[in-house]
Amino acid sequence: MIALVFAGLVAVLMASATYLILQRHAVRMVLGLGLFTHAVNLLLFGTSVSHRGLPPIIADKAAFNGDISQFVDPLPQALILTAIVISFGIVAFLIALLHRRNSLEAIGESCTDRRNDPFAKQAPATLEREEEDYEWLEDVVLLKQLDKPKGRR
Amino acid sequence: MLTPFLLLLLLSGPALWLLRPHRWGHAGWLAALSPALVTGWLLTQLGAVGNGQVLTEQRVWSDAFGLALDLRLDGLGLFFGLIVAGIGTAIAVYAGYYFEKNSRLGYFYALLFTFMTSMLGLVWADNLLALFVFWEGTSITSYLLISFKLTDKNALEGARRAFVVTGMGALAMLGGFVLLGQMAGTYSISGLLALPAATLTQHALFTPMLVLVLLGAFTKSAQFPFHFWLPGAMAAPTPASAYLHSATMVKAGVYLLARLHPAFAESPLWFWALFVVGGLTMLVGAVIALRHYDLKAILAYATVSQLGVLVMLLAFNTKVAVTAAVVGILAHALYKGPLFMVAGIVDHATGTRDIRKLAGLARSLPLVGAAAILAGVSMAGIIPTFGFVAKELLLENFFALIEAGQSQLGWIGLVAVVLTGALFVAYSLILLWEAFLRRSSPLKQATVHHAPSTLFVLPVLALTIVGALIPFFFSAIEGALFGSAGSAILGATLEPHLALWHGWTPIFLTSLLAIALGALVFTQREGIRKLFAKAPEFKGQTVFDSAVDALYGVARWSTRTVQGSSFPTQISIPLLAAAGFAAFALRHNFIADLRVDWSAVPTFYEVVLPLLAVVAALAIARAQSRLSAIISLGLVGSVVMLIYVFFSAPDLALTQFLVEVLTLVLLVFVFYRIPNHAYPKPPKHRSLKYLLISLVVGAWGFSMALLAAGEPLAQSISEYFSLNATAAHGGNIVNVILVDFRGFDTLGEISVMVVAALGGYALLRASRLRPVKPDKKYKEPPHA
Numbered sequence: 001m002i003a004l005v006f007a008g009l010v011a012v013l014m015a016s017a018t019y020l021i022l023q024r025h026a027v028r029m030v031l032g033l034g035l036f037t038h039a040v041n042l043l044l045f046g047t048s049v050s051h052r053g054l055p056p057i058i059a060d061k062a063a064f065n066g067d068i069s070q071f072v073d074p075l076p077q078a079l080i081l082t083a084i085v086i087s088f089g090i091v092a093f094l095i096a097l098l099h100r101r102n103s104l105e106a107i108g109e110s111c112t113d114r115r116n117d118p119f120a121k122q123a124p125a126t127l128e129r130e131e132e133d134y135e136w137l138e139d140v141v142l143l144k145q146l147d148k149p150k151g152r153r
Numbered sequence: 154m155l156t157p158f159l160l161l162l163l164l165s166g167p168a169l170w171l172l173r174p175h176r177w178g179h180a181g182w183l184a185a186l187s188p189a190l191v192t193g194w195l196l197t198q199l200g201a202v203g204n205g206q207v208l209t210e211q212r213v214w215s216d217a218f219g220l221a222l223d224l225r226l227d228g229l230g231l232f233f234g235l236i237v238a239g240i241g242t243a244i245a246v247y248a249g250y251y252f253e254k255n256s257r258l259g260y261f262y263a264l265l266f267t268f269m270t271s272m273l274g275l276v277w278a279d280n281l282l283a284l285f286v287f288w289e290g291t292s293i294t295s296y297l298l299i300s301f302k303l304t305d306k307n308a309l310e311g312a313r314r315a316f317v318v319t320g321m322g323a324l325a326m327l328g329g330f331v332l333l334g335q336m337a338g339t340y341s342i343s344g345l346l347a348l349p350a351a352t353l354t355q356h357a358l359f360t361p362m363l364v365l366v367l368l369g370a371f372t373k374s375a376q377f378p379f380h381f382w383l384p385g386a387m388a389a390p391t392p393a394s395a396y397l398h399s400a401t402m403v404k405a406g407v408y409l410l411a412r413l414h415p416a417f418a419e420s421p422l423w424f425w426a427l428f429v430v431g432g433l434t435m436l437v438g439a440v441i442a443l444r445h446y447d448l449k450a451i452l453a454y455a456t457v458s459q460l461g462v463l464v465m466l467l468a469f470n471t472k473v474a475v476t477a478a479v480v481g482i483l484a485h486a487l488y489k490g491p492l493f494m495v496a497g498i499v500d501h502a503t504g505t506r507d508i509r510k511l512a513g514l515a516r517s518l519p520l521v522g523a524a525a526i527l528a529g530v531s532m533a534g535i536i537p538t539f540g541f542v543a544k545e546l547l548l549e550n551f552f553a554l555i556e557a558g559q560s561q562l563g564w565i566g567l568v569a570v571v572l573t574g575a576l577f578v579a580y581s582l583i584l585l586w587e588a589f590l591r592r593s594s595p596l597k598q599a600t601v602h603h604a605p606s607t608l609f610v611l612p613v614l615a616l617t618i619v620g621a622l623i624p625f626f627f628s629a630i631e632g633a634l635f636g637s638a639g640s641a642i643l644g645a646t647l648e649p650h651l652a653l654w655h656g657w658t659p660i661f662l663t664s665l666l667a668i669a670l671g672a673l674v675f676t677q678r679e680g681i682r683k684l685f686a687k688a689p690e691f692k693g694q695t696v697f698d699s700a701v702d703a704l705y706g707v708a709r710w711s712t713r714t715v716q717g718s719s720f721p722t723q724i725s726i727p728l729l730a731a732a733g734f735a736a737f738a739l740r741h742n743f744i745a746d747l748r749v750d751w752s753a754v755p756t757f758y759e760v761v762l763p764l765l766a767v768v769a770a771l772a773i774a775r776a777q778s779r780l781s782a783i784i785s786l787g788l789v790g791s792v793v794m795l796i797y798v799f800f801s802a803p804d805l806a807l808t809q810f811l812v813e814v815l816t817l818v819l820l821v822f823v824f825y826r827i828p829n830h831a832y833p834k835p836p837k838h839r840s841l842k843y844l845l846i847s848l849v850v851g852a853w854g855f856s857m858a859l860l861a862a863g864e865p866l867a868q869s870i871s872e873y874f875s876l877n878a879t880a881a882h883g884g885n886i887v888n889v890i891l892v893d894f895r896g897f898d899t900l901g902e903i904s905v906m907v908v909a910a911l912g913g914y915a916l917l918r919a920s921r922l923r924p925v926k927p928d929k930k931y932k933e934p935p936h937a
Contacts, residue, residue: 015851
């Protein structure tokens with residue numbers, strides 16, 4: 001019964017996360033990814049919920065008699081603990097990436113289309129594009145040097 | 154003494170490279186020192202090994218894993234070792250002159266000596282896996298040697314073809330070796346051969362094993378239908394062609410067959426595979442050799458044909474056949490090597506290898522001509538040469554077969570051998586006559602503009618003379634050289650009695666018939682060539698190339714279908730694939746596997762909280778404003794945290810809480826700075842498609858969650874962790890798992906965090922590039 005509740009929750013979280021990720025919208029993608037990690041963590045956690053028990057902490061080590069049936073399964077918890085931290089790292093990185101993309105958009109580089117995709121079905125004249133990319137890069141580097149206020153740094 | 158010699162050869166290559174041999178003339182003589190030393194030592198062992206002694210050597214690498222390099226020098230190893238080192242000596246001298254002032258001479262030597270080491274290791278190895286390693290060593294050096302001319306497209310393609318064909322064969326062979334090792338219970342070759350033959354041939358895995366091993370041997374020895382890579386390999390510099398592709402490397406396959414002969418020779422599959430493939434290769438190679446005009450191409454196809462002869466001979470388990478094979482191997486090495494070297498000298502001297510443009514070289518280059526004629530007569534098998542003896546033994550084998558009662562097989566073989574012999578005679582004569590003897594050529598005749606020095610020709614002459622003299626010293630070496638090698642192949646004592654002249658036997662008369670037929674073909678060569686020019690040619694090369702192209706096509710197609718579209722499609726393919734695989738795996742016992750335990754009834758909170766999370770999740774998916782979406786996400790996170798609390802996971806709850814707050818803060822901060830673009834809503838049908846995909850993924854998650862909550866599929870390790878937590882001096886089992894039992898996982902997690910933090914820092918710093926001056930602003934390209 002409790003497994004059904006968990007499965008239903010995982011299903012809804014996964015479906016909404018997928019729906020968000022599939023939208024061509026960066027912000028929604030980040031939100032979707034966050035939702036997906038919750039779903040996967042709960043999926044893992046579901047393996048240990050049918051057997052209820054105490055938190056897997058041995059309060060008195062000296063008196064511990066090897067009776068582990070009182071505890072819940074500690075292994076999924078250990079795995080999820082790692083997963084939470086790593087997914088936070090990824091989401092944080094994605095947010096930084098989003099921020100960076102936004103600042104590029106402010107100088108006119110459009111990132112939303114698929115012209116930069118070398119495998120796109122209608123591949124544009126990629127060679128020309130590449131050359132322009134480099135020119136642009138040189139401009140930016142040049143600008144950085146120009147912009148540097150004298151005396152600072 | 155075996156390992157020091159291998160090391161000496163292996164090191165002398167790089168040493169020569171460092172010494173820059175192209176700066177000093179006559180460098181080849183110095184380079185030849187180490188192979189000459191090995192040859193000399195092997196010659197001193199002839200007496201002992203000829204008497205049946207076997208030298209073994211073991212170099213332990215890792216005792217704990219039972220890894221050691223086992224080397225073994227028996228009659229066969231000595232025989233092949235002499236060919237490898239002896240011809241290697243001549244090639245080393247020859248290469249010094251061939252490359253003269255070429256600055257890549259040192260590189261060539263480095264490759265050549267690496268190859269020589271691999272080849273010697275191959276014939277001395279007493280372990281199947283060691284043999285495989287050396288075998289691949291020859292493949293790789295061969296690949297590098299064929300593609301020596303980096304600017305030549307033909308060379309690069311030929312190298313690739315050779316490498317792919319022999320490499321695939323070698324992989325198949327490795328599989329065969331593993332099977333063989335499992336069947337025999339040992340990877341030691343001598344241990345394997347010591348087993349009674351029936352234990353292997355009666356084994357259930359015998360047929361697949363033999364097929365795999367034979368694939369390796371056949372591809373390496375350029376047997377039909379894999380013969381096409383060998384002529385392509387002729388793009389290598391001539392010293393490499395002469396050495397690898399005629400005298401030694403291509404014989405690796407023959408060596409392997411000879412080595413395993415005692416174990417497998419009783420199997421009918423062995424006999425028919427070798428007999429049919431070898432026989433076909435023999436005929437096909439000889440016929441194709443007639444269509445070509447390039448000296449090296451003719452010789453390459455002649456080599457293919459000769460390799461076919463050797464493979465066919467190894468099919469038989471008789472003394473005559475084994476003797477014929479051993480003599481054939483040496484005879485071929487001693488005439489084909491020099492002939493290739495002659496081709497290289499001719500190319501050097503005249504600038505062409507097309508025999509239509511050549512004429513009268515015997516007069517302008519007398520020493521080269523002499524060597525060519527001596528070797529060519531041996532290739533044709535005309536009395537009194539070594540080649541003649543080899544051919545007589547080959548014929549004798551089939552006469553013996555007819556006498557033994559297998560007359561059908563004997564006659565078929567005899568006819569094939571006579572035909573091939575006639576073709577051998579024909580193209581040998583064509584080659585000698587057109588390039589060396591006739592007065593003028595029909596086309597614009599090439600002239601000798603760059604006569605070779607005598608020292609250049611010396612190694613060629615030396616090899617030819619050795620080959621020419623051997624028949625006159627048969628009584629001195631037949632026991633020690635051929636006898637001991639043959640005994641190793643046969644698995645029984647072999648005492649050959651070789652002679653140049655047996656009298657007017659039927660064998661000799663058949664031999665004469667072949668020569669007469671060959672002479673006839675020679676006189677009719679113009680007509681036959683015209684006929685050939687019209688006939689279609691089987692081109693394994695084209696088949697191979699189109700296969701490679703098709704492979705690239707498949708790669709392009711699959712990349713384009715899987716990755717070549719918009720991001721939503723790209724991401725939905727793996728998701729749907731995962732759902733599909735799960736559905737496939739669960740289709741039989743879906744209900745049985747997804748057992749629901751109705752007894753664990755949830756409490757009130759445990760139903761309400763998930764419901765809250767469900768509503769929040771749906772709210773994110775439908776949210777119009779970013780802030781409400783972020784808050785809903787926070788709500789889901791909080792519910793998850795509470796679930797952790799309810800189900801006794803305090804550590805998780807704490808971590809989740811911290812992470813949730815951090816994520817929320819980050820999201821709000823960053824999104825606050827990003828202008829809220831109004832993105833166009835996707836068209837209705839696309840929204841519907843996305844909804845459908847989401848539902849499928851949701852269903853997948855549902856079944857996975859139920860599966861995970863049911864009966865454990867495998868035994869869990871958590872009991873061990875729980876019981877041993879106190880031993881790790883910890884009370885919190887989760888922490889003990891993370892820090893003690895799975896410490897490396899945690900280390901990996903920390904590294905991920907560090908990388909993400911560094912990346913985020915770099916990205917945030919880079920955004921300080923703003924603002925940009927308007928006149929320097931990046932302009933959209935015109936085709937945007």
